[in-house]
Amino acid sequence: MKRPVFIISGVVIILILIAIWVYMLFFGSPKNADDTFADLNLGDTTDTSYIENTDTTDGEAVVDLSSPDRLRQLTTKPVIGFNEFVKDASSTPAILYVEAGTGHVFSIDLETGEESRLSGTTIPSSQEAEITPNGKYIMYRSGEGSGRTYLVGTISSTTNELSTSDLDESIISFSATNDNHFLYAVKTQNSTIGKSYNPEDKTSKTLFTLPFRDATIDWGSTASDSHFAYPKTTSKLESFLFKIDSTKISRLPIDGYGMSASGNNDLVIYSKQDNGEYKTFFYNISEDLVTKHVLTTIPEKCAFSTNNSELVICAQSTINNNLNIPDSWYSGETYFADSIWQTTLAGSATMLINTESESGRELDIVDIDLGVDDKNIYFLNKNDKTLWLYERVQSLSNPS
Amino acid sequence: MRKLFIFTFLISGFLVNTAFAQIGSSIINPELNIELQPEFPRPGEVVTATLNDYSGGTYGSNVSWVLDGQVVTEALNQRSTQFTAGAVGVNQKIEVVLSKPQGGKEVLERTVKPVYLDIVIEPQTRVPNFYLGRSLPSIGSIVNATALVSTDTFMDPDLVYTWRLNQTVLNGGPIRGLNQVSFTTPRGGEMVLYLQVTDTKGNVIVKRAVSIPSVEPTLKFYEVNQLFGTSHRPIVGSLALIGNSVTVQAEPFNLDSRVYNNPDLSEWKINGVNSGNVGGNPYEVTLQRVGFSGYSNLQFHVRDTTQVLQGARDSIQINF
Secondary structure: OOHHHHHHHHHHHHHHHHHHHHHHHHHOOOOOOOOOOOOOOOOOOOOOOOOOOOOOOOOOOEOOOOOOOOEEEOOOOOEEEEEEEOOOOOOOOEEEEEEOEOOOEEEEEOOOOEEEEEEOOOOOOEEEEEEOOOOOEEEEEEOOHHHOEEEEEEEOOOOOOEEEEEEOOOEEEEEEOOOOOEEEEEEOOOOEEEEEEEOOOOEEEEEEEEOOOOEEEEOOOOOOOOEEEEEOOEOOEEEEEEEEEOOEEEEEEEEEEOOEEEEOOOEEEEEEEEOOEEEEEEEEOOOOEEEEOOOOOOHHHEEEOOOOOOEEEEEEOOOOOHHHOOHHHHHOOOOOOOEEEEEEOOOOEEEEEEHHHHHOOOOOEEEEEEOHHHOEEEEEEOOOOOEEEEEOOOOOOOOO | OHHHHHHHHHHHHHHHHHHHHHOOOOOOOOOEEEEEEOOOOOOOOEEEEEEEEOOOOOOOOEEEEEEOOEEEHHHOOOOEEEEEOOOOOOOEEEEEEEEOOOOOEEEEEEEEOOOEEEEEEEEOEEOOOOOOOOOOOEOOOEEEEEEEEEOOOEOOOOOEEEEEEOOEEHHHOOEEOOOEEEEEOOOOOEEEEEEEEEOOOOOEEEEEEEEEEOEOOEEEEEEEEOOOEEEEEEOOOEEEOOOOEEEEEEEEEOEEHHHHHOOOEEEEEEOOEEEOOOOOOOOEEEEEOOOOOOEEEEEEEEEOOOOOOOEEEEEEEEEO
16 A cells, blocks of 8 residues: 555545534533433432431540440540439439540430530549549549659539649549549558548648558448558469458458459458369458358459448359469450359348340450449440440449 | 485485476486477467387377366377467366376476467568558568567567577577578579577567468560550560551569669560660550551560569560
């Protein structure tokens, strides 16, 4: 084929293509507006009407409290302190909690499930907190180790801010009381000093002095209640239990390897290594009588009823590797999927709920707290520090 | 004169026999006594009382035990009996009456006054901040021991304390008011700490011996969340790196506090190669995913090479 013919043919083809493109660009619109350009069969409607969003909750979280389930997870974020709060007889109860890390304070209405933030003031590296029952004061631990600090915050009724005041002491343990004070312990060179703090006037008062430093203290409900103290627990060294009433410290006949305890004015529940086995006991203070508990559990997983001093709620799982308990639980090597039990000094034990079968989760229960009139059982899951509620139908004195 | 001398001799012999019957652990015959185990029981502790007659002088005697005036019938003609120590600070008297076949009785007695002697062992070794329990001693670490003597309340510590660690008497001997001591953990898997407490006149109030274990320092690794802090569950074996980075903290258990605060050696290694730790905390390392997936070995080593001569080393696998 001759070269000029080839070139002419190519130019003609290009001109035709350009003409088609121009036509499509300026004159290629569909005559019928209802035609669809491409039907990929993705949607099932051609309705173009606008549906207005009628959600009026302003983005506030709502916890589902309406389902018939009695075991509920109240938070997905880790919690470092909580307390049930009832403003007055006509108010619905609420649960106040402090978020880990930020120290922000939230409230969940237990009737509606509505959650609101009471304080947006950030307390950096918040690790531990206690809230007074009146919902007004919070004691915080911020940071860990030698860099930790302690402060008391006051929740404002009008703003979202928390006013704080520092406690410049080497605090090792603290708790809120039923009369809206704080109890705390300070470690010195050779001793541990127990004190009471009044957040109203920001004053402290010394309650007692223990002649050893590495102490675990189980605080009473008020400064005048019985408190219990013992050298920190390890399965390899002996601990001894002391009862503190006002300024008097008396030794109870409770001691042993791996011993830890919790008590009220009438009763102590304690566990220890006994002949190669980890066992749990009751000690009746007034009768000076020790009885074996029907369950084996770690006393840190128990809480006493406020209505019945001989009734104890405990979280419990089968404990294997007895000899290393509770050390391996403290270090996190051992963890549990607990059931919640109601037990009495008389020897009865009733399982209230198997949390694993109910929730499908392994809940290693700590910080059990019984709400007003023992109606609700609150606790944290040690694995992720989320806050949970087990709602009872009746108070514990009349178990359902 | 001779009659006077004989009369005096006879009277003296009679008094010695009478005196002998009243003494439990006799100066005249130390081979006849009541041995208590434990010798200074706690309230409510089971005590075994044993008649020791090394001389055999009571051969064929009827043996009966009496506790606080009550005959222990089940221990009739037994060389030992058991009883429960009473309330704190309350005296109990255990007696054994030996009725000899040729006539006559011999009565031995011991008095037990239960007192609490608690020795609080506080090793100056490290455990994580979230750990609720007490640490244990490791070789070379300092241990503080505090003695608490109590009846219904703490007794005045102005007593005389004699401390002994294994075969070594601490502080040179008995010292008044010394209810706290410190010592260095010696070599070996355990040590025994003895304490004897007396009043200022030398009367023994209570004594005890406690066995204290000594362990090797260990390491555990925990994941750290910058907002929420350290996880309380250790990383066992391996850690899957889900996001782009992770912070891991090495927590020594039972490492001497002096070593923890000022180690001669603290290093992180990844696959055997030293990793420069740019953060302020030598026990924390942040790992970041770069490029392809796989796994690495993360090792931490802390040690003192000059004074305490102890340390810990361990590793985990990081899958990314």
